[in-house]
Amino acid sequence: MPKIEFVTERRVVEVEKGAKLPDVVDACGSIFPFGCRMGSCGTCRCIIVEGMENLNPLTQAENDLFETLTSVGAKERLGCQLIISGDVKIRA
Numbered sequence: 001m002p003k004i005e006f007v008t009e010r011r012v013v014e015v016e017k018g019a020k021l022p023d024v025v026d027a028c029g030s031i032f033p034f035g036c037r038m039g040s041c042g043t044c045r046c047i048i049v050e051g052m053e054n055l056n057p058l059t060q061a062e063n064d065l066f067e068t069l070t071s072v073g074a075k076e077r078l079g080c081q082l083i084i085s086g087d088v089k090i091r092a
C-alpha cells in the first residue's frame, strides 16, 4: 500500500492506491489545511518533497489557479486535487 508522509506533522499513513488526499486527511485526523476543496482558494497549496511521479497529473483547477499566481515552484501542488498511486512526501 502507498504511504503518505506529512513532513510537518512527522506522520506517515498507509492508503489505498487511488485514494484522494482530502479523504485521507479526514480519515487520519491530519491538520493538513483545506479551504474550498475544489482547487480555487489555494489554502491547500503544498510542496511535494518526494513522489511527484506517484500523483495524478496537474488538474485543470490547478493549472487555472497557478496561472493567476506570480511564482509557483515545480514541486507545488494543490492538496485537494491529489490522487495517490504510490509513496509521497508532502509538506503543507
Ligand code: FES
Residues within 6 Å of the ligand: 033, 034, 035, 036, 037, 038, 039, 040, 041, 042, 043, 044, 045, 078, 079, 080, 081
Ligand atoms: S482547498 Fe481550496 S484550492 Fe484546495
